[in-house]
Amino acid sequence: VKQDLKKAFGIVIKDLREQLDLSQQELADYSEVDRTYISLLERGLNYPSLKVVYKLSEILKIQPHKLIEKVDALLKN
Amino acid sequence: VKQDLKKAFGIVIKDLREQLDLSQQELADYSEVDRTYISLLERGLNYPSLKVVYKLSEILKIQPHKLIEKVDALLKN
Numbered sequence: 355v356k357q358d359l360k361k362a363f364g365i366v367i368k369d370l371r372e373q374l375d376l377s378q379q380e381l382a383d384y385s386e387v388d389r390t391y392i393s394l395l396e397r398g399l400n401y402p403s404l405k406v407v408y409k410l411s412e413i414l415k416i417q418p419h420k421l422i423e424k425v426d427a428l429l430k431n
Numbered sequence: 432v433k434q435d436l437k438k439a440f441g442i443v444i445k446d447l448r449e450q451l452d453l454s455q456q457e458l459a460d461y462s463e464v465d466r467t468y469i470s471l472l473e474r475g476l477n478y479p480s481l482k483v484v485y486k487l488s489e490i491l492k493i494q495p496h497k498l499i500e501k502v503d504a505l506l507k508n
Contacts, residue, residue: 359485401480408436419500426496 361398362428366421368396370414384413438475439505443498445473447491461490 371381378396382389387406394400402410411418448458455473459466464483471477479487488495 359482363481401482403478403480404440404484405436405478407481417503419496419503422499423496426494 358398359425359429360401362425363402364396364398365428366424367392367410367414370416370421371396374414376413381410381413385409435475436502436506437478439502440479441473441475442505443501444469444487444491447493447498448473451491453490458487458490462486 378392379389382392386409395402407421408418411421414421455469456466459469463486468477472479484498485495488498491498
């Protein structure tokens with residue numbers, strides 16, 4: 355089954371977060387969003403705004419277009 | 432002055448739309464959003480959701496990460 359966009363984004367964010375050994379709470383605090391919002395994103399239940407994509411990229415130490423490239427790759431599977 | 436994200440996104444979208452010789456109305460119709468929403472985005476007054484980024488990319492015949500790469504490039508100027 356083709357991944358849906360929200361789900362693919364969530365998978366990418368969770369993977370990057372875990373690579374950096376950050377908790378959802380830490381990612382939320384650094385990104386200045388709510389932890390429950392990070393949880394919703396990681397579970398593929400919400401679309402982020404582009405602002406949040408850029409904020410999360412900064413904390414996750416990846417260029418925004420490289421993050422989106424990972425999402426695109428998942429969507430092609 | 433460093434571009435802000437909303438403004439950079441608007442510039443990229445408008446540029447791609449004009450390259451394809453589409454009107455705001457045509458882009459809106461194909462993307463299933465309101466023309467006034469396209470206008471707000473192009474003027475840098477709104478953040479799109481990631482869903483809208485993907486929808487616009489499809490109509491503008493560019494991979495989403497390539498579109499975001501253009502935005503990143505503008506933000507670095």
